[in-house]
Amino acid sequence: EVQLVESGGGLVQPGVSLRLSCAASGFRFREHSMNWVRQAPGKGLEWLSYINTDSTTIYYADSVKGRFTISRDDAKNSVYLQMNSLRAEDTAVYYCAGDSGISDWFDPWGQGTLVTVSS
């Protein structure tokens, strides 16, 4: 079964850091570029970051550039999102999503992990 499982979310205060993890199984992880997407409460989907298969190409949305860092470890079939200087507006469910392996739509998706930034 193809599966992505996120972890690492929680309640944190503004200004602190948090590291999200996404563990993949059931597919050839190293052959897929990976993304992070978030969804603020009651809002739509916002793409955040992309990393290609060999980590040579990385992109960020302007909203997180300079604060968030994406990385991957193919030996652990995992992708990570290091989030620094967290703000209240970063409160959201964070999803990891793989590219299809054929083109650049997103499939599969993880179930998401909730990050709440509040004092």
Place this chain on the structure above:
Amino acid sequence: EIVMTQSPATLSVSPGERATLSCRASQSVSSNLAWYQQKPGQAPRLLIYGASTRATGIPARFSGRGSGTEFTLTISSLQSEDFAVYYCQQYNIWPPWTFGQGTKVEIK
């Protein structure tokens, strides 16, 4: 950045009826458009890619059309499990990958 605009924001439909959702891109995205379904508390699920190709396991009542800047998702006969929020996404020019704001399909 390509802006994706979905309409309507909410669509009220009776079970068994047809639902047609629209998605417009601010510039041409060719056929590089996907549709996702999201139910409350769940992750998005891929329905359609390439504007019109159903993903694995997606029922035939879901169909997608369009190219360039105008796209539609049609659900031919709504089932109870189809009431959800639907998002379109362009993957023609990135970064960023951009999503529409979503259309909620609710029970009339």
